[in-house]
Amino acid sequence: MCRDCGCSLGPAATRAPLAAPTGVAGKFETIEVITAILGENDRVAAHNREHFDGHGVLALNLMSSPGAGKTALLEATIRALGGRLRIAVVEGDLATENDADRIRACGVPAVQISTGNACHLDATMVHDAVHDIALAGLDVLFIENVGNLVCPASFDLGQHRNVTLLSVPEGDDKPAKYPVMFRAADLTLITKTDLLAYITEFSTGRAHASLRQIGYSGETIELTSRGGAGFDAWLAWLDREVAAQRERTRRGETLRPQVQPEGAHAHAAEPHVRR
Amino acid sequence: MHELSVCQALIEQVERVARQNDARTVVSIVITVGPLSGVEPQLLEHAYPLAAAGTVAEHASLVIETVPVRVRCRSCGAETDVVPNRLVCGACGDWQVDVTGGEELTLRRVEIETDPAAVH
Numbered sequence: 539m540c541r542d543c544g545c546s547l548g549p550a551a552t553r554a555p556l557a558a559p560t561g562v563a564g565k566f567e568t569i570e571v572i573t574a575i576l577g578e579n580d581r582v583a584a585h586n587r588e589h590f591d592g593h594g595v596l597a598l599n600l601m602s603s604p605g606a607g608k609t610a611l612l613e614a615t616i617r618a619l620g621g622r623l624r625i626a627v628v629e630g631d632l633a634t635e636n637d638a639d640r641i642r643a644c645g646v647p648a649v650q651i652s653t654g655n656a657c658h659l660d661a662t663m664v665h666d667a668v669h670d671i672a673l674a675g676l677d678v679l680f681i682e683n684v685g686n687l688v689c690p691a692s693f694d695l696g697q698h699r700n701v702t703l704l705s706v707p708e709g710d711d712k713p714a715k716y717p718v719m720f721r722a723a724d725l726t727l728i729t730k731t732d733l734l735a736y737i738t739e740f741s742t743g744r745a746h747a748s749l750r751q752i753g754y755s756g757e758t759i760e761l762t763s764r765g766g767a768g769f770d771a772w773l774a775w776l777d778r779e780v781a782a783q784r785e786r787t788r789r790g791e792t793l794r795p796q797v798q799p800e801g802a803h804a805h806a807a808e809p810h811v812r813r
Numbered sequence: 814m815h816e817l818s819v820c821q822a823l824i825e826q827v828e829r830v831a832r833q834n835d836a837r838t839v840v841s842i843v844i845t846v847g848p849l850s851g852v853e854p855q856l857l858e859h860a861y862p863l864a865a866a867g868t869v870a871e872h873a874s875l876v877i878e879t880v881p882v883r884v885r886c887r888s889c890g891a892e893t894d895v896v897p898n899r900l901v902c903g904a905c906g907d908w909q910v911d912v913t914g915g916e917e918l919t920l921r922r923v924e925i926e927t928d929p930a931a932v933h
Contacts, residue, residue, distance in 0.1 A: 564837060564926040569830055571920045575823045575844065658815050689815035692851040692918070714898040718851040750908050753884070753900035 579693055582661035586668065586696025591792050593673040596783035597681060599695055599795065601719065602703035603712075604685030607729040607763055609637045611703065611772075612680055614763035616644040618773060623677040623780060628667045630659040630684045637682065647671060658689035661696055677780050687716040699724040699779060700795040706730040706737050710745040717752040724756045724795050725775060732762040816856040819918070820864035826920050831869045836925035839873040843922040847880050848897045850918035854879055873924075882915030 574580060590597045600608045609629075616625060627648040629637040638650035649667045651659060664681060671679070681697060683690040702723035704712050707730060713720040720726065728745055742760055749758060759775065761768030786793060823844065831839050846854050854877045861875045881894040886902035892913060893903030901908045 565929045566840065567834065567836075567925050567927060569834055569923045569925060571826070571830055571923055573826060573920050575819060575826060575918050575920050578822055578825055656815075656818070658818075660818065688851065692815060692819070717898040717900075718849055721849065751899050751901060752897070753908065753910060753912060 576693065579661045582665055583694035583696040586661055586665050587698070587792055587794075589668060589673060590679065590696060590698070591787055593676065594784055594787040595673050595676045595679050596699075596780050597679045597695075597697040598779075599681045599683055599690075599697035599700050600703065601683045601687075601690045601700060601722075602685060602705070602729075603687050603708055606685070606703040606705040606708065608682050608685070608703055609640055610763045611727070611729065612641060612682065613644055614765070614769065615773070615776070616641070616646050618765075618769070621645075623776070624675055625678050625680065626671045626673075626676055628659075628664060628671070628679065628681045630663070630682060632656070632684065653684060657684055657686050658693055659683050659695055660693045664695045678776070687712070687719045691719040691722040694794070697795055698783060698793045701725045701727060703727045703729050704745065706733045706740045710740050710742070711748050713745070713748040713752050713754065720749060720754055721752055722795070723754065726754070726756060726758045727772065728758065728760040730762055731760050731768060732764055816852060817860040817864060819852055820857060820860045823861075823920060824864045824868055824870055827870045827873070827923055828868060830923045831925055834925055835927050836869060837928050838926050839870040840924040840926055841874045841876055841922075842870065842920070842924075843876045843878065845878045845880055845917045845919045845921055847915035847917040848882050849912065849916040852918055878921070880914055880917055883913045884910035885913050886910050 587597070602608055612627060619625070625646050627641045627646060629641065629648055629650045630653060631637055631650070632653055632655060635650045638648040641648035649670045651663050651667050653659065653663070659681065673679070681695055700723050702720055704726060706728070726749060728742060734740060746758060757775070759768055759771045761772055763769065823842070827839055827842055846852055846857065857877060858875060865871050865873065882897050882900070883892055884895050884900055884902065885892045886905060886907055887909040888907040889902060889905045891902055891904035895901065895903055897915070900910055900912065902910050
């Protein structure tokens, strides 16, 4: 194990310097670094998290394929809460204000990030968007990531929890196909369960087994945004997380979502971090 | 295709190292990429020249060391190499395992050329 950061990198860390090309003037040096490549993004993300914690706001990063029902989930959640929790939304899409417009129609402030051709949100985009949102008095900030089961998993935004959606029409083996994304989740929502009656190929048992096989250790809720017991369980999870964030804020603590070990290393110096 | 963003972040780190060490040019960059980092080494190689163009690392070679996904079993204690979508113990098959490797996305070494006249 590496003595610098505890990662699994072996003796390669002490390997001899690479051979320098000959016949070139100048002095060659090999600098041992061992640093997270996305360290700068992680630094901005930590800054975002300080903003959120400073206002006692719970920040949730919603990730899924395009069309898995992230915006529909938010619309239904806002309506079901009826103003009980104060919410704002950051919407990430390649183009259009459509999703932000849908959220605003529910009476909740929304900022649209149009990423152009970028396939994911990063901490700086969220930082800029959050400057357009009044965090004071908010309970929850939802960050709806770009619909994509690959890239968003690699970028910390400053959120406290990752919520990943897996919709019934996508198939029950999505966790096996996109293990990095589903391993990043703190909560997996199996959405559009009202379609189970029509899409008989989808087995919730196989979906759970697929999650287990990638070492998923978070919670899983089956729901449809049209309502029902699963949706109530989601609202109860949200209430628990808001209460937990208030408690952390009171104690001056913070929380990172499921992260990769080297990300955890980059933040090892932060005080009072609870996993 | 977030590999370009990753390469841009990498180049920023390398530029910082080069500045701190008075480098004239960067000769090579060694990074480690694990399968669970969500980054594809081949795509990184393709994106790298675009990110490096016009920087101190423009002519540097990028060396990507790949590492396997490894898990340690909570039941039998064995440490085994596994595939990313089947994180179960390779010895006894138990799914209660801790990932001990494969998530790396790390800059390891930067080889630089300094001006021989430079005083350190």
